[in-house]
Amino acid sequence: MKQKTLMLYSSVDGQTLKICNQLKEVFKQHDQDLDLQAIDDFDKDITKYDKLVIGASIRYGVHNKSVIDFINHHKTQLDAMKTAFFSVNLVARKPEKNAPDTNPYVIKFFKTIDWKPTVVEVFAGKLDYKKYGFFDRTMIRFIMWMTKGPTDPSVQIEYTNWDRVTAFGKRLTEL
CATH class of the missing domain: 3.40.50.360 (Flavodoxin domain)
Incomplete structure (x- = not known):
């Protein structure tokens, strides 16, 4: 079975x-x-x-x-x-x-x-700034900046x- x-x-x-x-x-x-x-x-x-x-x-x-x-x-x-x-x-x-x-x-x-x-x-x-609303995009960019990740708002990266x-x-x- x-x-x-x-x-x-x-x-x-x-x-x-x-x-x-x-x-x-x-x-x-x-x-x-x-x-x-x-x-x-x-x-x-x-x-x-x-x-x-x-x-x-x-x-x-x-x-x-x-x-x-x-x-x-x-x-x-x-x-x-x-x-x-x-x-x-x-x-x-x-x-x-x-x-x-x-x-x-x-x-x-x-x-x-x-x-x-x-x-x-x-x-x-996956990081897809274009998919996020203004608040999420801003917050995630800030978190990425703090953790030395990509902050370009046009970035889309599947990790x-x-x-x-x-x-x-x-x-x-x-x-």
Whole structure:
């Protein structure tokens, strides 16, 4: 009998969803079932699944509150199954901050919740100034200036390492 995996995501600008879709392709290539859904829209019973994956992006240093609420609400069920969590953030563009134990946002996230997933990963996101509204563009440019990143408002850079995403997907299929 095939294992059934649920993948929930929280994405602000779409890069986390893009990563989830790549992971879904990996599952498909390994003939495994995967249901993909936005965490805000999910209202089913998670115990119908063998594995659960949560992907969440960062905005201004924090993951979406709905991710934390979901984890806190389903902690007992999560602790009884194979789980994975991945974070998508621009800090992970730096080699010294692209692992779960070196990424400040992932470290901070797990200090604020009482959950230990089976697997944790972090991926660099995408910087697309033209896609942001005035406030977000200004704030993200300031953050990038502080962290010695690109500040040209015409810049669009996809930092995501797709080979790492695929390798993570293979690892998830083996859970």
